[in-house]
Amino acid sequence: MKKLIAILLASLSLVGAANASSGGIEWDKFPKEKMSDMAALQNGAKLFVNYCLNCHAAAFMRYNRMRDIGLTEADIKNNLLFAADKVGETMKVSIDAKDAKAWFGANPPDLTVIARSRADGSKGSGADYLYTYMRSFYRDDTKATGWNNRAFPSVAMPHVLWELQGQRTVKFDEVADPHDHEKKVHVFAGYEQVSAGKLTERQYDDAVADLVAYLQWMGEPAQAQRFQLGVVVLIFLLCLTVFAWRLNASYWKDVK
Numbered sequence: 001m002k003k004l005i006a007i008l009l010a011s012l013s014l015v016g017a018a019n020a021s022s023g024g025i026e027w028d029k030f031p032k033e034k035m036s037d038m039a040a041l042q043n044g045a046k047l048f049v050n051y052c053l054n055c056h057a058a059a060f061m062r063y064n065r066m067r068d069i070g071l072t073e074a075d076i077k078n079n080l081l082f083a084a085d086k087v088g089e090t091m092k093v094s095i096d097a098k099d100a101k102a103w104f105g106a107n108p109p110d111l112t113v114i115a116r117s118r119a120d121g122s123k124g125s126g127a128d129y130l131y132t133y134m135r136s137f138y139r140d141d142t143k144a145t146g147w148n149n150r151a152f153p154s155v156a157m158p159h160v161l162w163e164l165q166g167q168r169t170v171k172f173d174e175v176a177d178p179h180d181h182e183k184k185v186h187v188f189a190g191y192e193q194v195s196a197g198k199l200t201e202r203q204y205d206d207a208v209a210d211l212v213a214y215l216q217w218m219g220e221p222a223q224a225q226r227f228q229l230g231v232v233v234l235i236f237l238l239c240l241t242v243f244a245w246r247l248n249a250s251y252w253k254d255v256k
Contacts, residue, residue, distance in 0.1 A: 025150055027120075028135070030127040034213035036224070041069040044214025047207060049080045049091075051160045052111060055100060057093035060112040061218050064088050068221055069214075104156045115216040127216045134161065134208045138170040138191060150188065165204045166197030 034040045045066055048058075063076050064087040071080075076087050083094045093108075100107045118126035133151040137159035140148035145158035150170065159165070172186035199207060217223070 025132070025136070027124040027128040027132045027151075030125065030131040030212055030216075031209050032127075034209050035216060037213070038070045040210040040213050041217055042071060043207070044210040044212070044217075045069065045071070045080060047161075047211045048111075048214050048218075049082060052211075053083055053091060053094060054160075055093065055095045055104075055108040056111045058091035058112045058218060059110050061091050061221075062088060063091060065221055069217065106156070108157070111215060111218070113219045115212070116219040126219075127212050130212045130215060131208060134211065135165075135205060137162070137165070139167055139194060140170075161204075161208070162197070164197050164199045164207060165201075167194040168192055169194055 034044075063081060063084060064073065066076055066080070067073065073087055081087060083092050084090075095108075097107055115126040115130060118129040120129065123129070129151070133149065136150040136152075137147055138150070139146065142148075143154065145156070147155075147157075147159045147162075148170075149155045149157075149159075168191045171189040171192055173189045174184045175187050177183040177185045197204065220226075
């Protein structure tokens, strides 16, 4: 429990840094229908294991919990079990902590509850942030990793999905500062594709949505069941209210 609280507090502190450095960028809306799409969740799990689990752990998620998204134990063992020996183990990180700190300046955060911790009431959900973040990388030779991100400027993380998206640079227009016309400010004007990736832009956005759906699901695997149970409870309370109202009327009709 103490470890979970420590990870959650660390994630929340990173949220503040991310939001402060976002420069007012608007978050794109994550396609919520992905959360009920088992194929999307399974593809997201595959992307997570292949591209994220190399550096980021999911210390409070066990591989065998992925049976809830339609994967069999054989599927998990044969296709997703790269950093552990048994499907009952937690999703441990592959990278050594000392190497991670030397390369990135700090250990990459645990991703178990990353989607929940990134929520911002004024901008959107944590899924919205992650969906925007993973689609906002661009080439920047001034950075140590060679990459930058519009949603999190000067982020230490490189673009791990660049082979899928390809490489692109960012374009800025120089315009007059609306508050001081003698000054110039740079306004985002779009991306310029430098080299093609394995996926088209639409396919890449869809793959990122699958990944974010899995991260959202991983933060609370029982979320769908909780929503369903909530609907059942509300219907039960509504029916109970009707019965109580009519019973009360029956008891008091002669008194009135």
